[in-house]
Every structure is written in structure tokens, then in C-alpha cells.
Amino acid sequence: MEFMTGVNKKETLEIGDLLTGSYEGKSVKVNGAVHTIRDMGEVAFIVLRKREGLLQCVYEEGKTQFDLKDLKEAATIEVEGTVKPEERAPHGFEIRLDKIKVLSEPAAPMPLAISKWKLNTSLEANLNNRAIALRNIRERAKFRIQEGVVRGFRDFLYSQGFTEIHTPKIGAKSAEGGANLFRLEYFHRPAVLQQSPQFYKQMMVGVFDRVFETAPVFRAEKHNTKRHLNEYTSLDFEMGYIDGFEDIMAMETGFLQYMIALLKKDYAEELRLLGVTLPNVDKIPTVRFDEAKEKVAEKYHRQIRNPYDLEPEEEALIGQYFKEEYDADFVFVTHYPSKKRPFYAMDDPADPTYTLSFDLLYQGLEITTGGQRIHDYNKLMEKIEKRGMESEGMEQYLSVFKHGMPPHGGLGIGLERLTMKLVGEDNVRETTLFPRDLSRLEP
């Protein structure tokens, strides 16, 4: 009988292993994809693409036991050679090759020049060849940054006593209702894809006090802009026993601080590749919705057309205002009008025209919507009635309020938008592995 006893240490080394320096002058084995071959006659530089970066290998005619003509770009290989310091090589060393073993070969030439520093292609061509385009090391670096964002979100929230949950994406009814739902047939019953885990995370506050989820959400919105997707990853949390909605903004600020520190620590190479300067999140200004509108109207000589809504252009100007006045990349805009928020939003007791809610703008783009929710059953029922809504189908959601809920609130962060702003892109599709929009359902 054979047994599995855990991960076997491999003979082949990773860049991290080689960077310890203890292999200098020694013979090592590494593997990778042939990113480029630069043939100089007697020698050739073979650059391998590995998960941690590029690795320069030197082919020497007569010494390396392999015929260079048999090596193709995009092949995957395993090589054996000696580690030598070389200042001009990516990590300060190169491998002088003794042997090359081909693991796999491509069947056709590359459709895109992925080994270029910048992928010189349109977004359309990039997305049409997505899995190939992402082999460019700067393209893929964006998604390593994205990993850091999600990882930071979870690790920070674990440390703050949150429990991770997994809620269903197919349901009979959705939190916000309305027209923006994808509909499907579920064993001969009408069903929808969830626009947000809103109802579920609130229900779970009664169980775990603090919960979070990182999962896809689905919006059948017919927007065709640089900042909209029809499926995206939402970073959601919901927390009980709050003293006010400021607790939620404070928690988000804590997350941003933790996440930025994590990126600096564990994703420095990707930040360098992309030339990213991370924003300062030591302190984030807050401004009331109505005040923000006034400030912007005044400074940029703009008339307030609709006092109850923010246009994208206005959001951008609020971002500009706080950058100019406070050198701030982020700003919490608070107290959104009640009529623009869902029924479960808590109205401000001081003026019920407004809610105890906020958006977080990052360089003028909304990346978070959050706020305090109504926790009292009777008040929630009143609000539902006042809005002329049907409570049918919401019995389970309403039952948690009937049976006792602490004061609570939460937020949802759009992962792709946050990543886009962090890496300095201006189209959310650039930071989505496989975007879904009005026209794009593939790959």
C-alpha cells in the first residue's frame, strides 16, 4: 500500500529559493515557460517566465547539451545549470545552462507579443485573447495586487472577530428587487441571481455578530461604461452592536490601512512592475452629501441641478476637491438622501430626508456603499409600507428582526473598481480576469 504524506520538496527551485544566495556557484534545476529567446550567436539568452518573475538563463554553444534550434518561445522547459551573479539580469543572477529538457511545446505562434514590457494592443484584442494576454508580466501583476486586496480584507476582518459566510447566489427574491435582476428557471420555478448578499449578511449578524463574504454578485444593468460590470466580486461585511454608522467607516479605514501595508510587504515586486504609488490612508475626510454638493458647486462654479442625487461628474469633482484641499485620495460622503437608498437604510433621526449612510469615493469614483440598517421590526415594517412595497417573499428576512437584532450596519466594496484605482487603470475591465458586460459573455 502506498501512502500520501504531504507535499514533497521538489528538486526544481523557485526564484525565492535562488534569492537566498546560498545557491551561488552551484548547479540547480528550474522550470518555466520560455518567455523570450535572444540569440547572440555563440550565446543565447533564454528568459523563463515563472510565477515569481522572469529568470535569465544563458545558453552557450558547445557547453549546453541541447540544440537551440529545437527550442521554441512558449515552450515549457526544465533546465539544469549553474547560478552566477549578474547585475544586469532581473534578480541580480543568471543560470548558465548545462541541460534543457522540453516539457511541452506550443502548436502555433503567439497572437500577441506578450513578452513586451507594455502589451501594445487594444483592450478589445486583449480581452479577446485574455488567457494569453495575461501572460504579460505587467498584465498579470494587476491580479496579484487584486489578490492582495482580497487577502487583506479577509485577514483584517478575521482579526476583528468577523466570521466568513457563503450565501446562495440563486434565490427566489433579491434584496433590492427591481429590474436589474438576471432571471432563470430553477426546476420549473422562477428564480433570480443575487445582486448582493444584503439580506443574508444581515440575517447572519443575528448569529455571528460580525460577518463577511467575498463572492460574485450579478447586476443585469444596461450600463455600458468604463466602471460597470454585470458580474463582479463584492467584498461585503456587516457588523452588529455598532454605536453609529461611523463604526462602519472606521472599520473600512482600518481595512484600507491593513491592506495597503500588506501590499507594501508582500506585493512589492508587483507594485514596482506597475509603477504604483499607493495612496495615503492614515486619515480619510468625511463630508455630508449636501455639503459636498455645495462645496463643489461653489469651487467649480457648477449649478446644483438635482439636490437628491450625485452625478458621476459631481463625484469626480468631489474627488478633485478633496485632493486639492486636503491631498486626500479617499473621501467618505455621508448622509445620502433617503429616497435614493433602499428601504432597509436607517433614516437620520435628526432629519429623515437623509440616511445614516455613506459612499466611499476613491479619486472621485464610488467604490463602496454602506450604512446603518433599520434593526427594529416595527420600524422596518413601517418603512416597507410607506414605500408601498410587498413584504411577500421576505418573511425569512423579516423574521430575524421580529426575533431580535442588534443595531448594525455594513458595506459592500467593488473589488475590480478598487483594484483599478490602485493600479491606475481607467477601465474596470482591465482589472477583471474575464469581464462580463452588455456585449461580452466570453471567454
Added chain:
Amino acid sequence: MEFMTGVNKKETLEIGDLLTGSYEGKSVKVNGAVHTIRDMGEVAFIVLRKREGLLQCVYEEGKTQFDLKDLKEAATIEVEGTVKPEERAPHGFEIRLDKIKVLSEPAAPMPLAISKWKLNTSLEANLNNRAIALRNIRERAKFRIQEGVVRGFRDFLYSQGFTEIHTPKIGAKSAEGGANLFRLEYFHRPAVLQQSPQFYKQMMVGVFDRVFETAPVFRAEKHNTKRHLNEYTSLDFEMGYIDGFEDIMAMETGFLQYMIALLKKDYAEELRLLGVTLPNVDKIPTVRFDEAKEKVAEKYHRQIRNPYDLEPEEEALIGQYFKEEYDADFVFVTHYPSKKRPFYAMDDPADPTYTLSFDLLYQGLEITTGGQRIHDYNKLMEKIEKRGMESEGMEQYLSVFKHGMPPHGGLGIGLERLTMKLVGEDNVRETTLFPRDLSRLEP
């Protein structure tokens, strides 16, 4: 201008804070949900439910400034009182109350006796009142264990150089194809919900070498059993540069070892609440599919009806066999018949009737399917042709092979099934927050 500067330290304490011992004899503030009130006349025990467990508070008539009659079970409160050691109380201490402040009140009595040690209710009633039933501390503990499983999966894979990815759940086509797809209309185009991230994670091996995803998958299967769900959370990984499919089993064994250690360290209280004894995963036996069938047929006097398939009963007997013979809770069954595996599975060069693949059985239940995949473009095209399949709609998937892919393989683990076995349940709905099955689309 006000600024957010990060998480504010609250005056109210958590159980973890109180367990440091430094608050003994001191006045503290805590909050929580009133789990039970036991009125003994002059004193009353008020047990609070907090995220870290139960907390005993003592109400003393004349001393506590509050009228006990005004306190309801399921209310949420904030209290002030003195910490006193008390061996019979949950964590070895209790709080003698000075003040009680009510934060929220329920509007109706509980539909279930959630404060009982065991929730004495049918699974049906439990699921119909899911958000309330989960307030029972043993019910909720299962989902803390589930958190530990997912957390262990991610943290272990990060440490092994994997990158986390987020792939779309709505698509034009799915990896396995066939009848088990939920279909929907996507802006006037036919679309499906992904049964697995198979195509996407393989495509991303060409980018990051090693990738994983923890996300929902959707199966429109008409099974109505204790082990099937129509939506579940799949823990998927895919890794390149493997020497054989044993590397994948070794990686999964490493994950199980890491995860079990994490549960022991960070989820000890939940394990205690549920009376869980964790399985030994130091070494996991492997057995060929055909040998496993023979062993079981021989030992349990069972005729082999179909040499190319495992019936659930046979899986259970394989589990029993390895428990009896090797005291093993897990067993890798390898070399599944090619005709029972998808087209992308790599056939065994030694006998192409079988594949370089495996299932992991946990006490006789399949919790993982994995294996090596075909990485050569021409071989993949041959297999597609041999099966009489259409390659239309798979161009993007196929393109990654055309442009070079390393030898690779991976697996998918059913989170709810693994959790179910870990906590000793026998219906997968018990370890699903909000199950979706043939008849259940709510809550």
C-alpha cells in the same frame, strides 16, 4: 473637517478580552443578545450570547439598576458590572450586574428553542427558520469550522505559491457541458451558470503556474439525496509543472494536514462544543480504482456489476475497508476509467482505458475529484474528436494549449461535504448556511 483614522477601540469588551484575567474584580461593559433568563427570585442568571460564546451575568435585586420584568429573551443589551471568578460559569467567570441598557427588543416570541443544547427540531423546520436556528451555539459552531476549512485552504495554498483568482459564473459555455446546466438569458443571448471553474483555472495555469478559487458552482442535477446540492462552494486549485498526478494528491494531503492543525489551534472551542474528534491525516492510503473494487468485492462478498463505475454503496464499502484495514478515514482512489472522466482528463499511457486521476473519499464519501489534464494541443484535439464533441465555443480554452501549457492538474473539493464529515453530520444541508436543492429555493 472630520477624519476617519481607523478602528476605534470600544469600551465594551469581548470574551477574549475578559479571559486575559486582568479584569477580575473590575467594572466592565459588555454587550450581547439575551440568550436565556433564569429567574431564581432574589437573583437571576442572564446568559448573553456573544460571537465568542456564552457569558453568564448575574442580576441581583436591589443592586442591579433595572427592572427584570422589562427584560426579554432575544433582546440585545449592553451591561455594566463586576467580573467575578465562578467555576460553574461558561468561561470560569461571571459578571455581577450594576446596569442594563436595552439596545433592541424582539417583536414576537422565538419559533424555536435556540437556547437548548441540542436544537430539538426536524431538519425541515431548521431550514425553514434557518436564520433563527443558527443562533443555537452548536448550529453556528459548524459554520465556524467551515470557515476554518476555507481559511486553511487559502492560507496553505498562498504558502505554496498559488495565486487566488475570481472567474465568471455566467458564461456562454461550461466545462463539462451536458444537461446539468442552469440556463438563463443574458441580454437576449443564451447563457449558463458555471458548473465548475475548470476551463478558467486551467487557462490561468499558463499565467500564474498555480491558482486557486473558492467560489460557488451550480449544478442543475435532479438528485435528491443527502449528499447533493444544486449550488455549493467549491475549493478548486490547479497547478503546473507537475511530475505526475501524485503531486496533486500530495498537495491535497498537505492542505488537509494544515487545515486540521489550524482547526485545533484556532477553533478548539467549536470542536469542543460539537464533540468533534478530528481525523488523522498524517498519511493517506492510495488504491487503484480497479483494485479497490476487487478488495471490496472479496472482503464483503459483493459481485462487481459494473467494472467502470463506483456506486455510492461501493464507495461506502471502500471507506469501511480502509478504516478496518488501515484505520484510515481518507483514501485516494486512483486511475478512474477514461469513459467516466471528462475529455480533458489525461489517459494513462500504460493503459488508456484508465486516467491519471483520483477521487478522495472521506469515510466512504467522495469529497474531491482531481487529476492530471491533457496539456498538449494536438492530443486534446484528438480526444475531443474521438468523443465526437464540438470544439465550437471552446476556442479560448483551446488557445492556451495551442500557445504552450506546462504539464498540469488540479482538483475540486466540495466544502459542504468536507465540513459535514468533519463535524459528523450525515446530510450536507446541515453544513450549508442556506441550502439549494430540488425543492428548496428559500430562504
